[in-house]
Amino acid sequence: MAGPRSRRCSRMPIGICRSSGPTWRASIACSPSDAALSPAYSSRSPAIWFLTMKIAKVEAFLLSSPLDEPLLLPFYGGERTILKRDAMLIRVTADNGLKGYGPGPAHERAEREINETIAPFLEGRDPAQWRTFEFPGELALQKTYRAVEVAVIDLAARFEGAPVSELVGGRKRDRIKLYGSAGMYMSPEEYANEAKAIADLGFTAYKMRPARGPEKDLETIARMREAVGPDVGLMIDAHAWWSLGDNSYSHNTLEQLPRDSQA
Structure with missing residues (x-):
């Protein structure tokens, strides 16, 4: 793929065929399925082709690990009992098989929000356009959506072959302190x-x-x-x-x- 507007791909297309309508499709060696190609024009080249993809599936996996024994944690004015450790993994899959991941709120309400509301909103959209998505909803739902958005950005970054930082403003430093x-x-x-x-x-x-x-x-x-x-x-x-x-x-x-x- 060449041209200033081309998205990165480690391999060239091995064949191009015309489908119905104005959309071109190509069989890409680095993808398990076809990826849509759209023409773009510039003064340098009569036609520049760049890959696009769509979100095919949004999934929330609610994970839980019971403790062998209850953990009692006293605090100022009471005591907290922990019976298990919970976590959520969010996976966003594109129609070309590429996947993006992110952590999510570890509770059942967020799982329902993702499966019933957020997934239908995102499916069929181009993850590269994540900045333009205007997701509606009250504050609690917006918080869950922002967790899914991390996985969407991760998917877009993997497609571009770039770090997530490059998609959200660019790298500010080469090293960070850890604590x-x-x-x-x-x-x-x-x-x-x-x-x-x-x-x-x-x-x-x-x-x-x-x-x-x-x-x-x-x-x-x-x-x-x-x-x-x-x-x-x-x-x-x-x-x-x-x-x-x-x-x-x-x-x-x-x-x-x-x-x-x-x-």
């Missing part, structure tokens, strides 16, 4: 031990999730700093546990945080 993230609702000692283990693996920062109450959370931060030393970054993902003016987590609590921690 270790904690479990939930652990004791100060457990957080400190995990922070030390993460630092020993070579990570330069560690993120914890507070939920044991103001005093325990401040103790946790102090113990983590003692465990990892001054050169490892500490981050706090408060996720709605802390708010200014709250009776339990006040601005006084936040002011007691070590200066080198990042809330």
Whole structure:
């Protein structure tokens, strides 16, 4: 395939035939099925052919892994019992057999939304045009759609032979920093031990999730700093546990945080 508007393909078409109407079709060696070809014109060439594809199927796979024993996690004001771990895999398949993947909300409502509403909306559309799709719906449904959109963009990127980053604005950097993230609702000692283990693996920062109450959370931060030393970054993902003016987590609590921690 040649020309400035051609989409990437690792192999040339091995045959072209005329179908009914203005659409051309070609048998492509790198695809299990035919892919539609459409003519485009430029000043350089009388005809430039580029591949197109359509979304054929959108699937949501709700996965669940029961724990051998219930996991009890005490937090400030209660206790959480975890019986299983859930996840969702979204797969979007094109009419040429290519597939894109993405993670999704791990609950049955999202599975129904994808199968009953989002899939019919997307099927038959060109994934390369994902920016132009105007999906209707209230906020919760929109959140589920955005998860599916990740798989659509992944499909478009695979078709182009390019990283997803190239389709969403281009690469901004060649390297990124990674940090270790904690479990939930652990004791100060457990957080400190995990922070030390993460630092020993070579990570330069560690993120914890507070939920044991103001005093325990401040103790946790102090113990983590003692465990990892001054050169490892500490981050706090408060996720709605802390708010200014709250009776339990006040601005006084936040002011007691070590200066080198990042809330």
